[in-house]
Amino acid sequence: MTELGAAELRFIEAMALHFERQGGTRIGGRIHALLMLADAPLSLKRIAELLKVSAASVSTNIRACMAMGLVEPVSVPGDRQHYYVISSEGWESRLRTAEEAMKAFVKMCRSALASPQLADKPHLREAADFCDFYLNEMAGIAERWRATRSARPTRTPKASKGRTA
Structure with missing residues (x-):
């Protein structure tokens, strides 16, 4: 990626605000969005350059994204820098x-x-009942997603057209 266009920047900022509303950080949302748009792995340095933030901030937030399972490190043969992908x-x-x-x-x-003191609390019971309902409804969703995903034709990434990571 050389520079970010207007549509890319709008998406990145929308994701930043979404992450923040969900209790995360704006920079974490920006990193996640940028990597969703990237055609190739990006280094910490390149992420910082594209987002116009400090490398230290990227380093801190990339670890949080990794802890959430959203981002993973990859290696680039012949290069000792750390690279990341979705x-x-x-x-x-x-x-x-x-x-x-x-x-x-x-x-x-x-x-x-x-507990006998809490057994008759209707809001507590409703919360527990909702959770049970939710968990029953969600049962097997990951397996259904994998089946749906594997049934789709695979898409090959577009050529980078001179763009560099």
């Missing part, structure tokens, strides 16, 4: 994270409902 398992990772959080929440609610 994780091929990122969407499933997000599903697993949401499911784990919901399971922990329902466990906490069910534990509280087991």
Whole structure:
């Protein structure tokens, strides 16, 4: 990528605000968006240049994106820099994270409902019932996604047309 166009910048900023609304950082959203648009792996230095932010900020936020399962490191033969791409398992990772959080929440609610002092709390029961419903509805979604994804024809990335990572 040489420079970012207007449409790319709009998407990057929209993703930054989305990440922030979800409790993340704007720069994390920008990094994720940039890597979604990239045709090739990007180095920390190049990410910082394209987003016009410090390399330290990119380094900190890339680790957070990796912890969320959204981004993964890759190597480029003959180059010692660190490069990054969107994780091929990122969407499933997000599903697993949401499911784990919901399971922990329902466990906490069910534990509280087991206490005689809290057993008759309707909001607590509704929260637990909703979580059970949600988890039942979500069961198997990752497998269905993989089946849908594998049934689609594979797309080959466009040639870079002189662009460099």
